Amino acid sequence: xxxxxxxxxxxxxxxxxxxxxxxxxxxxxxxxxxxxxxxxxxxxxxxxxxxxxxxxxxxxxxxxxxxxxxxxxxxxxxxxxxxxxxxxxxxxxxxxxxxxxxxxxxxxxxxxxxxxxxxxxxxxxxxxxxxxxxxxxxxxxxxxxxxxxxxxxxxxxxxxxxxxxxxxxxxxxxxxxxxxxxxxxxxxxxxxxxxxxxxxxxxxxxxxxx
Numbered sequence: 279x280x281x282x283x284x285x286x287x288x289x290x291x292x293x294x295x296x297x298x299x300x301x302x303x304x305x306x307x308x309x310x311x312x313x314x315x316x317x318x319x320x321x322x323x324x325x326x327x328x329x330x331x332x333x334x335x336x337x338x339x340x341x342x343x344x345x346x347x348x349x350x351x352x353x354x355x356x357x358x359x360x361x362x363x364x365x366x367x368x369x370x371x372x373x374x375x376x377x378x379x380x381x382x383x384x385x386x387x388x389x390x391x392x393x394x395x396x397x398x399x400x401x402x403x404x405x406x407x408x409x410x411x412x413x414x415x416x417x418x419x420x421x422x423x424x425x426x427x428x429x430x431x432x433x434x435x436x437x438x439x440x441x442x443x444x445x446x447x448x449x450x451x452x453x454x455x456x457x458x459x460x461x462x463x464x465x466x467x468x469x470x471x472x473x474x475x476x477x478x479x480x481x482x483x484x485x486x487x488x
Contacts, residue, residue, distance in 0.1 A: 296345065296353050296374065298327040299467040302458050306474050308451040317478055319471070328353055328471070332479045339368070341475055354379075356472050367398070368480075370472040379468045382408075382476055393481055397434070397469060406434035406465065408442075408473055430477060432457070434464045442474055453478060 298304065298319055304327060309316040319328040330343045343354040352373040360366040367383035378400050385394040397406035411429040427444035439460035445452045455474055457465065 296328070297321070297325075298353065298471055301327065301467065302460070303454075303456050305455065306453045306478055308478055310449070310451065315479065317475065319474075330475065330479075339480060341479060342373070343471070343475060354468065354472055354475075356475060367402075368472070368476060370469055372468055379466055379472070380405075382469070382473055384476075384480070393428075393430070395473065395476070397432075397465070397473070406432065406439075408432055408477070428481075432460075432465065432470070432473070434460070437464075439465055440470070442477060451478070 301321055303322050305320050305322075307318045307320070309318070315332040317330050317332070318326060321327055326346060328343050328345060329347050329349075330341060331349075332341065339356075339358040341354075341356040342349075342352055343356070345351045345353060355371040355373050356368050357371075358366045358368050365384055367381045369381050370379045371377065372379050380400050381398040381402060383396040383398060385396065393410040395408040396404050397408065399405050408430050411431065427446045429441060429443045431438060432440040432442070440455070440457035442453050442455045445454070453474060455470070457467070457470060
């Protein structure tokens with residue numbers, strides 16, 4: 279009788295993947311009437327997928343995403359490389375598998391006119407971009423009114439693969455995310471989730487000063 283593990287290649291342990299990283303469509307909602315902003319993620323059926331509470335009064339942005347408000351299981355760790363820098367990169371780590379997923383970098387001063395982010399892989403190679411819907415609407419939001427909901431497009435290798443669109447509701451800020459244009463999952467859904475976190479938590483905060 280063959281001895282287990284002898285004469286056959288050992289099979290690697292499959293990586294654990296949370297439900298939020300299996301979604302092509304989901305939504306994110308912010309609860310604003312709290313001391314520290316809270317964010318919730320839901321699937322299209324309304325089932326809760328993830329939760330985060332944004333720390334306030336910190337010099338360096340560091341965000342941890344959990345499965346729920348008990349914060350018993352951490353899913354993602356997102357950390358800025360520099361202190362108070364509009365153009366810093368945010369490293370994204372899978373907290374379950376202890377794996378560096380990639381990074382997201384804000385285009386600094388260029389984003390003052392039209393918000394733009396660079397998507398990087400685990401080796402810091404640029405693989406795509408996130409960009410505000412149009413320069414015209416971006417200018418209207420900056421100089422006339424920020425009541426126009428923001429919309430972002432995601433591109434990988436120059437190909438449009440998804441969108442993230444705000445609703446117009448001051449009391450319940452929400453963003454609907456659609457990556458059905460990326461059936462091959464060229465964009466790691468962990469990076470996608472981290473991008474939505476940053477668009478809501480970091481860009482949302484910056485929008486107050488636009």
